[in-house]
Amino acid sequence: MSFTRRSFIVGAASGMSVLVLAACTDPSPAPTPSPTREPEVVPSPRSFYRSNWSGDAYARGATTYTAVGSLPQSRETLREPIDDRIFLAGEALSDDPGTVRGAVTSGRSAAYLALAAMAPGERIAVVGAGAAGSSAARVLVAGGADVVVVEARDRTGGRIDSNVVGDEFFELGAWRLDETVDGGVIDAARQEGVEFVPVQGGSAFGADGADAPLEQSTDDAVILAEALAEASAWALAQGEDVPVADAVREGVDLESWVTEGGPTSSELADQTLLSIAALTGADPGVLSSWFDVPAGGQSVVPVGPLSGFIDTALDGIDTALSTAVTVISRSDSGVSLRLATGESLSVDRVIVTAPVGVLRSDVLQFDPLLPVRYRGALSALSVGDIELIRLEFDAPFWDTEAVWWVRDDDAVVRMWVNLLPATGRPVLLGVVAGADAAALADLSDAALREAALRSLAPFAVQPTT
Ligand SMILES: Cc1cc2nc3c(=O)[nH]c(=O)nc-3n(C[C@H](O)[C@H](O)[C@H](O)COP(=O)(O)OP(=O)(O)OC[C@H]3O[C@@H](n4cnc5c(N)ncnc54)[C@H](O)[C@@H]3O)c2cc1C
Structure with missing residues (x-):
């Protein structure tokens, strides 16, 4: 199994830790997408759910x-x-x-x-x-x-926050576990009959929506831990604690991961930081690089109430x-x-x-x-903020092999995770964290739903007919 610099940073930015790619299993039959990248209109979702941890009197933030x-x-x-x-x-x-x-x-x-x-x-x-x-x-x-x-x-x-509504099941709080370190929780949930599915498949990467090519890794693993270790090692060699954002920008050789037509090193840094925020709820501009750099491992999601x-x-x-x-x-x-x-x-x-x-x-x-x-x-x-937006559609309109997408503009929802391979259902999970999450609190459900759908438009692909 080979690790390329390119796929390496894709995984780091995903925050999904080690993503073991398509070679492993194929948990759900999925239509093969056409390579066409013409933006399509995003259909109306069958359901829309959002969290509001920052406004929750008994949480007052995420973590x-x-x-x-x-x-x-x-x-x-x-x-x-x-x-x-x-x-x-x-x-x-x-x-x-x-x-x-x-x-x-x-x-x-x-x-x-x-x-x-x-x-x-x-x-x-x-x-x-x-x-x-x-x-x-x-x-x-x-x-x-x-x-x-x-x-x-x-x-x-x-x-x-495990929810079951009709035949839909979803989490609006903790939603992924790390197979390398969360064995105890995974075992406890398994005893309740909950299965876990790795977040795996080809990694997709949309730097800024329609302009960016959707690149895919098909045969290699992606290691978050190593990318973060590079930032962490650099930070520990500094005389004082610096924000994770600085450690990623200055301590990781992002230039060597830049490929022709792909994101710039600055875009790669932004996307990496977006993922760190999604894991920690923190603004990477203030998160300690000495004490709180998240670790990596194989991400799994529960199929059943956690x-x-x-x-x-x-x-x-x-x-x-x-x-x-x-x-x-x-x-x-x-x-x-x-x-x-x-x-x-x-x-x-x-x-x-x-x-x-x-x-x-x-x-x-x-x-x-x-x-x-x-x-x-x-x-x-x-106290950091993480908010989740869960959309279920009648059918996928996106690249079904993609694991995740990020946008590096000011879209309301900049990170999306494709839960179709894991859950077998046409579900996308928006993760909004850190400073971005604050802006969400004031949006009505209708406004957030609309903004979420708009932010997905660049990732719509024409299905093969
Ligand atoms: C959006 C989101 C995503 C997350 N994703 C992950 C993830 O993917 N993986 C992961 O491992 N972790 C994740 N976490 C973190 C994880 O959910 C928490 O670390 C963990 O659940 C916290 O458990 P706790 O028992 O410490 O606190 P809580 O679960 O908050 O339990 C405290 C309880 O105290 C109750 N309470 C509060 N005030 C009072 C009061 N005055 N009187 C009586 N009861 C009160 C609350 O209602 C609550 O039930 C996520 C968290 C959020 C919000």
Whole structure:
């Protein structure tokens, strides 16, 4: 298997990690596209769904990241129990922030700390029924605690947002896993009958829409990790932390990947950074190149609701949905949770998995306030944005072998992933992240749908008849 410089950067920009190409499997029969690149009118989608994590009161953003000027030690500070009564947990506190596996690990670690502090038979509350909360609850129950889970939403899963509407299934939160590092989560979901399909096929590349040729790799693998490693190695040799954007632009030899008729080195840099934003939610202009460069591996997408493993973890555990906690009061003798329902809940200890954006807001308050170093640590973390737009069509109108496209202009949706090979359905997933995501929040559904379809026009190809 050979790696070309050209395909290498295509993979790096895709953010899809190692893309094992068409030689592997052919999960779904797909019409062969014609090579014609005449833009076609994009048909009306059968369905349109969007996320709105930045406007979500119980998320307040997508995931955390470390910005230049901050240190990841903030996460370690937050992991320390507060008077052995309050234990914080969640993706933000893990060494793998912004991931499901990080949230699971964090939830379990907090639960072990709480078990070490508790006397037999104590009652412990878990705030949040996402990946961290459900994992914590399961460990607590196994350790002999009397557990109650309190969740603000009317569903479990948190930022894993699995939806089933009619015969359609889709994720509007975590949507891909990395086969090399996410084995534990993948196995847990597989036990629920969820299969995973690699994001694979020929890589497609549309630099700026209709002008750009759609180039395809057909026989080689593409390695994100290596491209990012080049940027990372360069960054670590610098005297001070620099933004990932600088590390990619200055530390990666993009010129050597330029091919005739293809994107320029500056366009390649832009596309790489777009993908880093899609993985981290961060603006690469501020994301630390020392602490938060994402790693690469084989991307897989779930074919079935990812949240199933969370419900199984919570099986048999007292879980109150639609019950927001508004105030957490601690004393020497225990913890009291004030609920939005007007009731209170007294417990011995609490594990709090609410996202950082929520902990920094007035949605959830602490009485007394969290010690100042915890508040300092919370404010040192940055919260990034990722929004997803899912369109399902009656039939594909795009190059069905393409994995992804990017646009380097100011289109509202600049990155699209072709989920047809993975799901067997004519589905495109738009990923809008970092600074781009902020602009989305103000768009109505109709306006976003329209903008999304417009941004797809250059990628429409004439089907073979
Ligand atoms: C758009 C998007 C795409 C992503 N893509 C990926 C991906 O591809 N792969 C990956 O591994 N990760 C991805 N992530 C990150 C991943 O989803 C998260 O890291 C993980 O799910 C976080 O789990 P958690 O338990 O820490 O937090 P959450 O899932 O947010 O759980 C916290 C829970 O606390 C609840 N809560 C908040 N406030 C209160 C309150 N006051 N009272 C009671 N309950 C409250 C919330 O409703 C929520 O259910 C993505 C995230 C987003 C948003």
